[in-house]
Amino acid sequence: MKVSDLCYTSPTHWGKGHRALRILLVNPKSRLPIDTRSSPSLGLAYLAAVAEQRGDQLLIHDGDVEDEPLASAARAFAPDVIGITANTTQIVAAWRDAGMLKGVLDAPIVLGGPHPTVLPEESAAKPFVDVVVRGEGEATWLELLRCWENGHGKGGRFLDAEGEPILGITYRDADGEVVSTPDRLPIPVAELEAMPFPAWHLFKLERYTNLQPTVDQVDGPSLPILTSRGCPYRCSYCSQIGPRRWRARSAESVVAEWRWLVREWGVGEIGVLDDSFNIDRQRVLSLCARLVEEGLTGVPWIMINGIRANLADEEVLGAMVRAGCLRSAFGVESGNQEILDTVVDKHLTLDQVRAAFRAAKAVDLETIGFFIIGLPGETEETIEDTIRFAIELDPVVANFSIATPFPGTQMYNTVMAGGRMLAETWDDFVFFEGKARFEMPGLPAELVERKWKEAYRRFYLRPRRVVRTLMRKETWLRLPRTARMAWRTVVGS
Numbered sequence: 001m002k003v004s005d006l007c008y009t010s011p012t013h014w015g016k017g018h019r020a021l022r023i024l025l026v027n028p029k030s031r032l033p034i035d036t037r038s039s040p041s042l043g044l045a046y047l048a049a050v051a052e053q054r055g056d057q058l059l060i061h062d063g064d065v066e067d068e069p070l071a072s073a074a075r076a077f078a079p080d081v082i083g084i085t086a087n088t089t090q091i092v093a094a095w096r097d098a099g100m101l102k103g104v105l106d107a108p109i110v111l112g113g114p115h116p117t118v119l120p121e122e123s124a125a126k127p128f129v130d131v132v133v134r135g136e137g138e139a140t141w142l143e144l145l146r147c148w149e150n151g152h153g154k155g156g157r158f159l160d161a162e163g164e165p166i167l168g169i170t171y172r173d174a175d176g177e178v179v180s181t182p183d184r185l186p187i188p189v190a191e192l193e194a195m196p197f198p199a200w201h202l203f204k205l206e207r208y209t210n211l212q213p214t215v216d217q218v219d220g221p222s223l224p225i226l227t228s229r230g231c232p233y234r235c236s237y238c239s240q241i242g243p244r245r246w247r248a249r250s251a252e253s254v255v256a257e258w259r260w261l262v263r264e265w266g267v268g269e270i271g272v273l274d275d276s277f278n279i280d281r282q283r284v285l286s287l288c289a290r291l292v293e294e295g296l297t298g299v300p301w302i303m304i305n306g307i308r309a310n311l312a313d314e315e316v317l318g319a320m321v322r323a324g325c326l327r328s329a330f331g332v333e334s335g336n337q338e339i340l341d342t343v344v345d346k347h348l349t350l351d352q353v354r355a356a357f358r359a360a361k362a363v364d365l366e367t368i369g370f371f372i373i374g375l376p377g378e379t380e381e382t383i384e385d386t387i388r389f390a391i392e393l394d395p396v397v398a399n400f401s402i403a404t405p406f407p408g409t410q411m412y413n414t415v416m417a418g419g420r421m422l423a424e425t426w427d428d429f430v431f432f433e434g435k436a437r438f439e440m441p442g443l444p445a446e447l448v449e450r451k452w453k454e455a456y457r458r459f460y461l462r463p464r465r466v467v468r469t470l471m472r473k474e475t476w477l478r479l480p481r482t483a484r485m486a487w488r489t490v491v492g493s
Contacts, residue, residue: 021056021149023048024079024107026070028086028093029063031430038064038208042224042273043085043113043137045198050138051145053196063093065207074101081148083141085113088239088406088429095126102128108148112137114239115426118408120170124178131158132170134180136187136229138195140168186230186245193253197260198223211271211302220268223261224304227254227287231275236345236410237333237372237403246279251287255294262299269326270301278307284316288323297324306331306370309356310348317356318363327396329368330356334375335389336382343377345410350389357393367395373455374403374448376414376440383451390459400455402448404431405438415440 025044040062048058059077061070074082082101086094090113098109112133116123120132133140143166147158157174158166158181168184200223210218228248231240261267278284291297306329320328332353333344340346360367371390373383390398405412405421406429415421419440423429428437434452436445459465 019149020054021051021080021145022078023051023056023058023145024074024077024082025058025060026082026084026094026097026101027060027062027064028084028090028097030090031093031427039211039222039224039271040200040203040205040208041085042198042226044083045200045203046138046195047083047141048199048202049196050142052199054142054145056145058199058202060202062203063097065204070097071100071104074105079105079107081110081145082107083110083112086111086115087113088115088426091115091123091426095123095128098126099128110141110144112141115407118239120180121178124170124172130171134168134170135184136168139187139191140166140184144169186247189247189249192229192247193249197257200265211269211304218268220266222269222271223265223267224271224273225254225257225261226273228274228276228279232279233276233347234345234410235331235333236343236414237375237406239406239408240275246276248280248283251283251290254287255290255296258291258296259294262296267299270299271304272301273304275305276308277303278311278316281311281316285319288319288325291323297322300324300326302326303328305329306368308348310352312356312359314359314362317359317365321363321365325365327366327368328360329370329399330395331370332389332393333370333372334382335371335386336378339375339378339382339385343375344372353389353393357395367393368397368399369393369395371398371400371455372403373400373452374436374443376403376411376419376438376443378443380447380451383448383455387451387455387458390455391462394465398455398459400452400459401431402434402436402452403438404429 025048027041027044044060048060052058059073059079061073063070066073082098082105084094084098094111098111101107102109108130109128110131110133111123111129116132117134120134123129124132131144133144143160144158146161147166152159158169158171160166165181167181170178170180173179200221205221205223208222210222211224228246230244230246231238232244232246234240234244258270261270301324303325309330309332312330317328330353331346333346334340335350337350340348340350357367369390371386373386390400403411405415415438419438421438422445423437428435431437434449436448439445460469
């Protein structure tokens with residue numbers, strides 16, 4: 001069944017028995033130890049949008065910004081259905097929220113997001129979870145809503161409009177056994193383009209930070225956009241919930257949403273959340289040309305998750321800058337070619353990274369470098385290679401993270417097979433604490449943590465770097481936050 005088959009243009013599309021549902025969507029409070037950014041959930045915004053298109057009534061409760069406790073908000077709203085999203089670092093909080101809500105409300109509870117997708121049986125076995133949605137959620141979510149709207153779904157029978165089992169879910173059947181239906185196929189491009197725009201009006205946007213608060217001061221809302229889904233690569237550290245198949249919206253579709261964000265929402269910046277924005281070179285050039293033609297270049301935009309360095313050159317990056325792109329991240333990961341090839345499986349060379357950073361500098365595109373310290377198979381020498389490479393590239397921001405083996409990744413399998421997991425609960429997978437979460441032979445936690453601290457100090461405390469930071473206007477506009485971040489990551493680490 002297609003998403004467009006499930007969406008409606010008028011209530012009569014649903015027939016005589018249609019009734020609007022009251023739906024509560026929850027983003028559990030994140031447990032982050034640093035003063036980092038807070039952004040509205042694009043995933044929940046899409047789920048809310050397709051439900052609103054049905055005619056349902058929505059309430060979103062984001063634990064990161066809400067003052068009202070979830071319990072009181074839920075009681076006052078009295079939802080018919082509850083949806084909760086969670087990544088690995090949120091899953092314990094999601095279970096806690098689900099248990100609390102199940103204790104005070106008689107409403108089915110759905111869990112989705114990265115962690116339930118890769119370990120669906122774990123959450124489905126919880127007595128307070130009714131259904132786990134795996135992977136892309138919009139079509140599955142709509143089928144579940146129709147199921148509950150018609151009074152079905154009891155006794156472990158979740159059927160679509162044709163009476164077939166709903167695809168992409170895991171749940172307990174009538175006997176209490178955890179079962180999974182087959183995976184749902186990736187949502188095709190035509191259906192992605194048919195979806196309504198994210199329901200940002202349901203969020204308290206004034207309570208969120210801008211997208212990169214350590215380096216920018218932005219007036220107006222900061223909102224994300226997803227111009228493509230999926231990624232053809234399979235890096236060992238990356239926990240992808242989507243299919244490997246890359247699907248890109250057309251330039252026309254993206255520009256329509258971009259125009260809406262700029263002219264209807266008055267955004268101060270836009271963050272592109274794609275995992276693989278620049279897979280199709282011509283698409284990037286076409287999109288950037290359209291943004292220029294439409295006069296939409298006055299609002300800066302940034303690449304949050306980065307772009308492929310091996311597919312970036314002066315023509316592509318220059319087109320992005322002319323279209324308003326201020327900054328792009330690059331997933332460098334390691335400064336050692338052998339680690340990139342045999343551990344990360346990055347399909348990238350150090351020379352390609354160097355060329356991308358040179359191209360960015362040539363067109364005045366600011367850069368962010370993502371680097372990982374303590375990958376399986378590393379030694380102090382390979383970590384040293386990464387630190388030196390970061391200094392050589394000299395991005396505006398160098399983000400050093402300690403390798404974290406999230407479930408569903410090859411890194412997780414490697415650690416479980418040949419290492420020792422130090423994390424005791426999923427809460428321990430927060431990767432901003434400067435703590436090693438595993439050890440491998442020849443790679444003790446003490447070494448990883450020491451080199452992580454050293455990486456930040458050596459990169460940011462260079463005299464030229466200090467002067468560069470002090471000369472940025474944003475440093476002084478956000479001085480208290482800048483000082484806290486500096487203390488945490490450089491001095492107090």
